[in-house]
Amino acid sequence: ITDHGVMYGAIEFYKECISSGIKPIIGVEMYVAKRSHKDKEGKLDSEPFHLTVLAKNYQGYMNLMKLISIAHLEGFYYRPRVDKKLLKEFSEGLIALSGCPAGEFIRSLDEDRYDKTKDIATEYLEIFGEGNYFFEIQNHLYKEILKTSDLESPIKRDMENMEKIQDITWKAVKILSPMLGIPIVATNDYHYIKPEDAEAQDALICIQTGKFISDLDRLRMIDTPNLYLKSPDEMSQLFENIPESVPQSVKIAGKCNIEIPLGKPYFPIFNIPRERSPDEYLTNLCLEKFKGKFPEDDGKLLERLEYELSIIQKKGYSTYFLVVSDFVNWAHEHGIITNTRGSAAGSLVLYVLGVTNINPINYLLPFERFLNPQRPSLPDIDVDLADDKRDEVINYVMDLYGLDKVAHIVTFGTMMGRAAIRDIGRVLGMPYGDVDRIAKLIPPPHQGFHKSLDDAIKEVLELSDLYKNDPEVKRLLDLAKKVEGSVRHASVHAAGIVIAPEVLTNYTPLQLEANGDKVVTQYEMYSIEDVGLVKMDLLGIRNLSILGHASDIVKKERGIDIDLNNLPLDDPKSFEI
Numbered sequence: 324i325t326d327h328g329v330m331y332g333a334i335e336f337y338k339e340c341i342s343s344g345i346k347p348i349i350g351v352e353m354y355v356a357k358r359s360h361k362d363k364e365g366k367l368d369s370e371p372f373h374l375t376v377l378a379k380n381y382q383g384y385m386n387l388m389k390l391i392s393i394a395h396l397e398g399f400y401y402r403p404r405v406d407k408k409l410l411k412e413f414s415e416g417l418i419a420l421s422g423c424p425a426g427e428f429i430r431s432l433d434e435d436r437y438d439k440t441k442d443i444a445t446e447y448l449e450i451f452g453e454g455n456y457f458f459e460i461q462n463h464l465y466k467e468i469l470k471t472s473d474l475e476s477p478i479k480r481d482m483e484n485m486e487k488i489q490d491i492t493w494k495a496v497k498i499l500s501p502m503l504g505i506p507i508v509a510t511n512d513y514h515y516i517k518p519e520d521a522e523a524q525d526a527l528i529c530i531q532t533g534k535f536i537s538d539l540d541r542l543r544m545i546d547t548p549n550l551y552l553k554s555p556d557e558m559s560q561l562f563e564n565i566p567e568s569v570p571q572s573v574k575i576a577g578k579c580n581i582e583i584p585l586g587k588p589y590f591p592i593f594n595i596p597r598e599r600s601p602d603e604y605l606t607n608l609c610l611e612k613f614k615g616k617f618p619e620d621d622g623k624l625l626e627r628l629e630y631e632l633s634i635i636q637k638k639g640y641s642t643y644f645l646v647v648s649d650f651v652n653w654a655h656e657h658g659i660i661t662n663t664r665g666s667a668a669g670s671l672v673l674y675v676l677g678v679t680n681i682n683p684i685n686y687l688l689p690f691e692r693f694l695n696p697q698r699p700s701l702p703d704i705d706v707d708l709a710d711d712k713r714d715e716v717i718n719y720v721m722d723l724y725g726l727d728k729v730a731h732i733v734t735f736g737t738m739m740g741r742a743a744i745r746d747i748g749r750v751l752g753m754p755y756g757d758v759d760r761i762a763k764l765i766p767p768p769h770q771g772f773h774k775s776l777d778d779a780i781k782e783v784l785e786l787s788d789l790y791k792n793d794p795e796v797k798r799l800l801d802l803a804k805k806v807e808g809s810v811r812h813a814s815v816h817a818a819g820i821v822i823a824p825e826v827l828t829n830y831t832p833l834q835l836e837a838n839g840d841k842v843v844t845q846y847e848m849y850s851i852e853d854v855g856l857v858k859m860d861l862l863g864i865r866n867l868s869i870l871g872h873a874s875d876i877v878k879k880e881r882g883i884d885i886d887l888n889n890l891p892l893d894d895p896k897s898f899e900i
Contacts, residue, residue, distance in 0.1 A: 383416025
């Protein structure tokens with residue numbers, strides 16, 4: 324996996340490969356700045372070179388995360404960029420391929436003179452070390468496409484230019500490889516799995532760039548219909564003139580052996596008084612607060628408290644409870660209204676600590692729905708905060724644990740059936756009214772679940788008839804089915820933040836939110852939990868802000884202090900309303 328400038332899919336990809344008995348090779352197609360990654364002036368810095376970088380081992384994977392994080396947090400200028408100084412600093416455990424036609428190696432090529440190209444190749448060889456830098460060649464059959472296709476003039480011109488670059492590259496590497504001792508590897512620039520997916524990929528590019536499929540002057544995928552995942556036999560045929568380049572990819576694969584530890588939680592480092600373990604500190608804190616809340620307990624509540632503490636300690640979650648109770652109590656001390664949703668309300672420990680505000684015993688709420696010995700994952704303590712004060716709590720957490728250890732979590736918006744139809748209809752140039760009518764035939768989500776387009780076509784009679792009898796509608800729906808479920812954009816999770824025990828880039832690559840300054844993980848919440856980071860849910864709720872403002876108004880106008888945690892539950896006027 325070598326996405327452009329990001330590692331969004333790395334963990335999901337890694338898990339799928341491992342479960343299928345396939346060796347995962349994790350990399351990034353990096354953007355390398357022409358000067359320093361901090362230089363941000365005009366065209367010179369807005370068009371960086373491409374470089375294919377792969378992780379050989381866990382150290383290489385860690386360095387990939389650090390490089391990509393720096394590229395986004397410091398080097399972003401149109402693209403997330405690194406520079407050669409950074410590549411040198413974080414080169415351990417990495418393999419580099421010279422890159423596609425947008426790479427510095429190919430960009431420097433002249434038809435007959437190789438002085439500059441030789442210097443560039445030598446520089447990258449010094450950065451990554453002997454055996455870790457390779458000349459990359461591709462064969463996308465431009466000659467054959469030009470012979471057999473009747474292409475429009477601007478597309479034909481681009482194709483002829485690409486053919487020329489490919490020929491010059493092959494000629495250069497045949498000369499420079501033995502001269503510099505840099506092996507050649509055959510690669511394929513692939514963007515989809517099967518040949519028949521080319522049109523759908525082309526449509527997806529149009530959706531992302533706001534173009535029509537009919538536009539000629541744009542990034543096009545349909546004119547080079549061989550950007551699919553090729554078989555070993557196909558690759559051997561494409562590179563029969565440089566046969567040693569094909570098995571070279573297997574040699575590179577043999578050097579790449581990543582094992583990413585997954586599933587073990589890493590809790591933030593909570594400041595506990597000396598000579599106490601988190602278990603001891605949590606127990607003492609609970610017993611201390613318990614006496615204040617239940618001075619006349621006959622022993623039954625204490626028994627329940629000790630039972631809950633025993634399970635929390637057995638699961639190793641004491642630090643998690645301490646961290647959450649700390650920022651919730653800080654919020655209370657600063658007049659910020661909080662609430663806790665869901666099964667956490669069944670915990671007497673959380674009630675005693677002040678995280679929840681109702682006694683679970685009074686409402687017969689079971690602790691086991693929240694946490695029990697068989698539960699394989701961390702329980703969720705979903706904390707609601709007055710939305711106008713949420714940032715204050717997050718800033719407190721950042722100040723306490725360090726800016727380099729706290730971040731928001733990324734989330735991805737995906738293209739569901741109706742949206743896929745509308746987007747495909749737009750790039751095909753179909754009339755909006757026709758597309759809207761077809762999109763509205765797709766049943767709306769039921770309880771949060773979307774019906775797939777395949778199912779909708781089978782079940783909705785009018786849609787099925789259109790699909791069978793109208794070729795234009797069939798093309799629309801076939802393309803929509805292929806892009807359905809594709810990720811459309813990245814944004815910030817409404818509630819989730821992570822707090823790490825060490826710098827976050829030891830666990831996840833980072834970036835900034837679009838058009839903002841929040842630091843965001845590149846792994847979404849499930850991958851975040853896979854790599855061991857503990858997600859904290861702090862959701863801003865407007866109703867809590869309204870309650871707070873209403874209480875302030877009553878105090879100002881009537882001189883009455885309202886305790887929101889002790890409102891009467893039998894007030895007749897409330898029931899009348």
